[in-house]
Amino acid sequence: MESLLAYYLHDLDPYIFRIGERFGPRWYGLSYVAAFMAGYGILLRLARKGYTRLSPAQVGDFIVLAAIFGVLLGGRMGSMLLYQFDEFRARPWIFFTEFGQGGMASHGGIVGLALFTLWYAWRHRLSWPGLGDDLVCVAPLGIFFVRLANFINGELYGRATRVAWAVLFPDELTRLPLERRIAFERAALLADPEAPDLRAGAPAVLETVRRAGENPKLEEVLRETLTPRHPSQIYQALMEGLLLFLLLMAVRLRWKQLPAGLLTGLFFLGYAVLRIAGERFREPDALPIYGLTRGEFYSALMIPVGLAFLLYAWLGRGLKSAAGPGGGSGAGGAGPRRN
Numbered sequence: 001m002e003s004l005l006a007y008y009l010h011d012l013d014p015y016i017f018r019i020g021e022r023f024g025p026r027w028y029g030l031s032y033v034a035a036f037m038a039g040y041g042i043l044l045r046l047a048r049k050g051y052t053r054l055s056p057a058q059v060g061d062f063i064v065l066a067a068i069f070g071v072l073l074g075g076r077m078g079s080m081l082l083y084q085f086d087e088f089r090a091r092p093w094i095f096f097t098e099f100g101q102g103g104m105a106s107h108g109g110i111v112g113l114a115l116f117t118l119w120y121a122w123r124h125r126l127s128w129p130g131l132g133d134d135l136v137c138v139a140p141l142g143i144f145f146v147r148l149a150n151f152i153n154g155e156l157y158g159r160a161t162r163v164a165w166a167v168l169f170p171d172e173l174t175r176l177p178l179e180r181r182i183a184f185e186r187a188a189l190l191a192d193p194e195a196p197d198l199r200a201g202a203p204a205v206l207e208t209v210r211r212a213g214e215n216p217k218l219e220e221v222l223r224e225t226l227t228p229r230h231p232s233q234i235y236q237a238l239m240e241g242l243l244l245f246l247l248l249m250a251v252r253l254r255w256k257q258l259p260a261g262l263l264t265g266l267f268f269l270g271y272a273v274l275r276i277a278g279e280r281f282r283e284p285d286a287l288p289i290y291g292l293t294r295g296e297f298y299s300a301l302m303i304p305v306g307l308a309f310l311l312y313a314w315l316g317r318g319l320k321s322a323a324g325p326g327g328g329s330g331a332g333g334a335g336p337r338r339n
Contacts, residue, residue: 006164007166007167007168007223007228008165008166008167008168009167009168009170009209009212009219009222009223009226010154010167010168010169010170010171010209011170011209011210011212011213012151012152012153012154013206014026014027014028014152014153014154014206015027016030022203026149026153027149027152027153028146028149028150028152028153030149031145031146031148031149032067032071032072032142032145032146034145035141035142035144035145035146036063036064036067036142038138038141038145039063039138039139039141039142040059040060040063042137042138042141043059043062043063043134043135043137043138044056044059044060046134046137046252047059047134050256051252051253051256052133052134053126053127053130053131053133053134054126054131054134058124062120065116065120066113066116066117066120066135069112069116070109070112070113070115070116070117071109071112071113071142072104073112074108074109074110074111074112074113074115074116075104075105075106075108075109075112076103076104076108077108077112078104078105078106078107078108078109078111078112079103079104079105079108080103081108082105082107082108082294082298083105083285083286083294084103104146106143106146106240106275107295107298107299107302109142110139110271110302113135113139114132117131117132117135127260129260129261129264129309129312129313130260130261132261132263132264132267132309133252133258133260133261133262133263133264136248136263136264136266136267137245137248137249137252137263138245139267140240140241140242140244140245140248140267140271141241141245142241143236143237143240143241143244143271144237144238144240144241144242144245145237145241147233147234147236147237147240147241148233148234148237150233151231151233151234151237153171154169154170154171155171155233156232156233156282156283156285157169157171157172157229157230157231157232157233157282157283158229158230158231158232158233158235158281158282158283159229159230159232159281159282159283160227160228160229161228161229161230161281162228163228163230165231166228166229166230166231167228167229167230167231168222168223168226168227168228168229169226169229170205170206170208170209170222170226171202171205172226172227172229173198173205173208173225173226174198174201174202174205176225180225181198183225184198184221184225185197185198187221187224187225188208188218188221188222191215191217191218191220191221192211192215192217192218194211195208195211195218196208196211208222209222229283230281230282232278232281232282232283235278235281236274236275236278236282239274239275239277239278240271240274240275240278243274244267244270244271244274247266247270248263248266248267248270251263251266258313259313259314259316260312260313261309261310261312261313262309262310262313264306264309265306265307265308265309265310265311265312265313266306266310267306268302268303268305268306268309269302269303269306269307269310270306271299271302272299272300272302272303272306275295275296275299276295276296276299276300278295279293279295279296279299282295
């Protein structure tokens with residue numbers, strides 16, 4: 001019991017503030033706003049210094065369209081097809097009805113952004129790999145903010161562990177085997193006769209945590225039931241998000257002249273390796289594929305894509321398409337070279 005008391009019992013509210021019981025702005029939504037704003041600010045600064053194929057005037061529209069058609073639609077469709085396909089096939093309208101409740105897949109967002117940048121490059125006569133280089137410099141920031149929001153939500157948590165910084169995630173209550181759930185509910189009712197029924201799902205879990213904060217006996221029951229787990233959301237935020245962002249920006253700022261496709265290739269490889277490493281700590285949330293978690297499997301598919309972009313850059317084709325807006329691959333005549 002003493003060791004369990006040492007672990008942090010996750011009690012963060014997914015709402016920034018509430019209007020009534022189930023309405024109000026969420027940290028998850030704010031994470032996307034923060035990601036888009038940070039991406040816009042950094043990409044605009046890079047464009048003004050001549051590091052991008054995009055002109056400063058194009059950055060705003062590009063980020064907005066990428067957010068809508070790449071991240072949001074791609075991420076949502078990816079979640080439906082890669083993780084919830086059977087449910088989506090049975091009830092396709094959940095794509096819209098549950099859109100605001102999360103359910104986004106990072107791999108789907110990456111595919112969505114790849115398709116969006118392909119269209120945008122064609123529409124504005126820009127180099128597609130070069131435009132990808134612009135985008136991937138800031139994309140990891142989105143991963144960083146969203147993973148932090150995953151932690152605040154107490155979702156997508158890690159595997160069981162006994163490390164000193166392990167966390168007790170109450171969301172586990174909704175996934176308990178039947179016998180353990182019945183045992184918990186009985187003990188919870190003895191500690192608090194008004195303890196909520198877990199069949200109500202996430203709202204009941206939040207209410208249980210709130211009541212546990214006011215009732216030491218209920219908190220004790222909760223701690224004895226939950227499994228200490230890795231805060232894998234934080235690990236992934238730091239690896240796939242912050243570390244990858246710093247690495248790509250270091251390369252971008254160190255060499256102004258870079259072959260188109262180099263940064264895109266580094267992003268695909270870096271994300272794949274770091275995501276696979278992070279999956280070692282994350283509790284699988286779907287059935288495996290060929291013995292790999294879904295995250296490992298889909299990330300492994302990114303490795304040959306990354307190698308293809310690096311090969312494109314290494315062969316020198318990237319340098320030939322490195323002219324920015326107003327240059328050889330942009331719209332219009334002579335102008336500054338953007339890389």
